[in-house]
Amino acid sequence: MIFESTRSLSASLEDYLQAIFWTVAAKGAARAKDIARQLGVKASSVTGALQTLAEKKFVHYQPYEAITLTAEGFDEAARVAQRHFIVREFFVRVLGLDEAVADKEACRMEHCVGDDVAERLATLMEFVKAHPEMQSGVSQLLAERDHSDGMPASVRRGPVTVADLRSGQKAVIVAVRSGAALARRLVDMGLGRGALVEVEGVAPTGDPIRVKIRGYQLALRRTEAAAISVVGK
Amino acid sequence: MIFESTRSLSASLEDYLQAIFWTVAAKGAARAKDIARQLGVKASSVTGALQTLAEKKFVHYQPYEAITLTAEGFDEAARVAQRHFIVREFFVRVLGLDEAVADKEACRMEHCVGDDVAERLATLMEFVKAHPEMQSGVSQLLAERDHSDGMPASVRRGPVTVADLRSGQKAVIVAVRSGAALARRLVDMGLGRGALVEVEGVAPTGDPIRVKIRGYQLALRRTEAAAISVVGK
DNA sequence: TGACGAAGTTAGGCACGCCTAATAATATTA
DNA sequence: TAATATTATTAGGCGTGCCTAACTTCGTCA
Numbered sequence: 446m447i448f449e450s451t452r453s454l455s456a457s458l459e460d461y462l463q464a465i466f467w468t469v470a471a472k473g474a475a476r477a478k479d480i481a482r483q484l485g486v487k488a489s490s491v492t493g494a495l496q497t498l499a500e501k502k503f504v505h506y507q508p509y510e511a512i513t514l515t516a517e518g519f520d521e522a523a524r525v526a527q528r529h530f531i532v533r534e535f536f537v538r539v540l541g542l543d544e545a546v547a548d549k550e551a552c553r554m555e556h557c558v559g560d561d562v563a564e565r566l567a568t569l570m571e572f573v574k575a576h577p578e579m580q581s582g583v584s585q586l587l588a589e590r591d592h593s594d595g596m597p598a599s600v601r602r603g604p605v606t607v608a609d610l611r612s613g614q615k616a617v618i619v620a621v622r623s624g625a626a627l628a629r630r631l632v633d634m635g636l637g638r639g640a641l642v643e644v645e646g647v648a649p650t651g652d653p654i655r656v657k658i659r660g661y662q663l664a665l666r667r668t669e670a671a672a673i674s675v676v677g678k
Numbered sequence: 679m680i681f682e683s684t685r686s687l688s689a690s691l692e693d694y695l696q697a698i699f700w701t702v703a704a705k706g707a708a709r710a711k712d713i714a715r716q717l718g719v720k721a722s723s724v725t726g727a728l729q730t731l732a733e734k735k736f737v738h739y740q741p742y743e744a745i746t747l748t749a750e751g752f753d754e755a756a757r758v759a760q761r762h763f764i765v766r767e768f769f770v771r772v773l774g775l776d777e778a779v780a781d782k783e784a785c786r787m788e789h790c791v792g793d794d795v796a797e798r799l800a801t802l803m804e805f806v807k808a809h810p811e812m813q814s815g816v817s818q819l820l821a822e823r824d825h826s827d828g829m830p831a832s833v834r835r836g837p838v839t840v841a842d843l844r845s846g847q848k849a850v851i852v853a854v855r856s857g858a859a860l861a862r863r864l865v866d867m868g869l870g871r872g873a874l875v876e877v878e879g880v881a882p883t884g885d886p887i888r889v890k891i892r893g894y895q896l897a898l899r900r901t902e903a904a905a906i907s908v909v910g911k
Numbered sequence: 912t913g914a915c916g917a918a919g920t921t922a923g924g925c926a927c928g929c930c931t932a933a934t935a936a937t938a939t940t941a
Numbered sequence: 942t943a944a945t946a947t948t949a950t951t952a953g954g955c956g957t958g959c960c961t962a963a964c965t966t967c968g969t970c971a
Contacts, residue, residue: 446830457958467911468849470874477919490959492920497957502744509919509966510827519872523852525908530838539858553790559783565820567837570817592876604800617703631679639752641703650809656726676756677763678700690928710949723929725950730927742936742949 453501456556457526460484461494461553462503465512466522474511528563529555535566539573539580541587605677607670608652610644616675617641627669632660642675686734689789692758693717694727695736696788698745699755707744762788762794770798772806774817838910840887840903843877849908850874860902867894875908 454462464483468475477491484491499506503518514522532554536547558566573580610616618640619629631637637657645655645662654665665673688693697716701708710724717724732739736751747755765787769780791799806813843849851873854861864870869891878888878895887898898906 455957466850470872478917479940486958487960489921489961517759523850526850526909526911527838534910538797540795540802542795542798546794550792550795554787557786557790560767561779562773562775562783564837565775568819569773569816572812572819576812578817579805579809582809583802586805587801604797605760617699617759640701650962676759677767678759688927710946719928720930722931722951726928835961 452556453560454503454521458498459495459521459556461491461498462514462518462522463525464527465504465514466519468525469513474513476511480512500518502508524560525555528558528560528641531563531570532558533571538570539583572622605675606673607642607644607665608651608667610642610675611678612644612647614677615641615643616677618673618675620670620674622674627672628667631658631673634658642673684792685789687754690713691727691731694731694747694752694769695747695751695755696722696758696762698737698747699752699759702746704848709744713745720813757793757865758788761793764796764800764803765791765812768803771803771815772816774820838908840875840877840889840898840906840908841884841900843875843908843910845877847910848874848876849910851906851908853907855905855907860898864891864906867891 451461451492452597461480462482464480465475468479472479477495481488481491481571483503495504495506495512498504498518501513503521507515518522522608523665533547533551536542536550537544541546542550605616607616618638618642640658643657645657647654652667653665654670656663656670681764685692694713694717697713697851701716702710703733705712710721714721714724724828727740728737728745731737731751735748736754738748762784766780766784770774770777773780775783798819838849840849851869851871852872854864873891876890878890880887885900887900887903889898889903
């Protein structure tokens, strides 16, 4: 892993802590067996994880005895669980994702979402709850997009085009809608898939968009810009 | 790592692919040196990663020669970059996060967000762009919450209370607002931090909330429920 | 009490992903 | 062209986190 984890625990240890947290809440204490079953690992892996968690003072652990959380362990586990919950609720209530899918996605996200993002997501959800018209507007737009069709994402037109970029942003071209007059113009310049575009300026009305591609300066009309699917940086 | 990665590449290899993607876009080809500098790793680590990526047919790699992406490598890199971009834009434009912070968070998220979530986020952003009143409403609420104050998240009242739960959901109590008459009632029952609550039913008006705690059945008024900070499951 | 089975632990192996140190290939410059 | 500097590769080591296999501890029941 390259990205610096500002967290005190690895994703894996967070998972162990979660399993202990929920088991302790339900039964008063956790046994290695429970944890192994929940996480789908062997008992020996649990022992190893418990030793590490005990070293870090997150669990009370004596060999062969039931496991409980320390105060710090409880706090840490609660933070992770909170992130999981907020992310899942956001997926379900705002993005309209299926419950089961949302929960699985949240299992991955709980390890990488920062607390600041989680809090802001919670605030956003509060806003959405207070404004149901927005909720319905979003779900309508989602339905139009028909996310559940069988088409692979790579076939559908990408969600980002040059028209979505802000001044100063860079992007890589992934497709140019064929048939557009622009397509020929760009191809004539030897451009296309893989080329880097840089937005130099956008007029206040959003219409002429000045871009730089491979040293060339171009002015694109909004409709032309919207025909160029890109991946932004 | 316990959570099953449905991805074809590890987070680490995705990072290498990203570095190659942007370098190739800017300069036509990448050298190991560039990649090492961008990712903050040693050259020998780059060689190892390149060999793995070449095995998986994501890069064209011959020892001592410049590196380019295969068609599959380009597609994969573009997908990751797209996720990064959409997540960052969401953080900045909807959650009002600082650009630099958003970018760093997105670096972590790009590896765990599913394509379905990314697409839905893009759709949500489209909606927000078309409804600026929502944008401003959210930022106002965010400002009220004052996310930038110095208080640690653990001190502020948690964002989720029993009143936020839906029927059937479970949660763990993390705090009961002192002063509430309910606090005594719960403490008398031996409850508090760490106890499991289960919502059995919510009246249509949302007012009496029936919950089960440690076998006891309770009916809570909405104001009481809102005094119990929990972590939902 | 002593034997048995379940639960838990230790020891050792493997894959990943980073590192350092030594070596090899390529570029640059005299 | 030869010496040197830069860049890249190999070899071997270390931490993490999983595994299997062998062993220990604990609780139960005859």
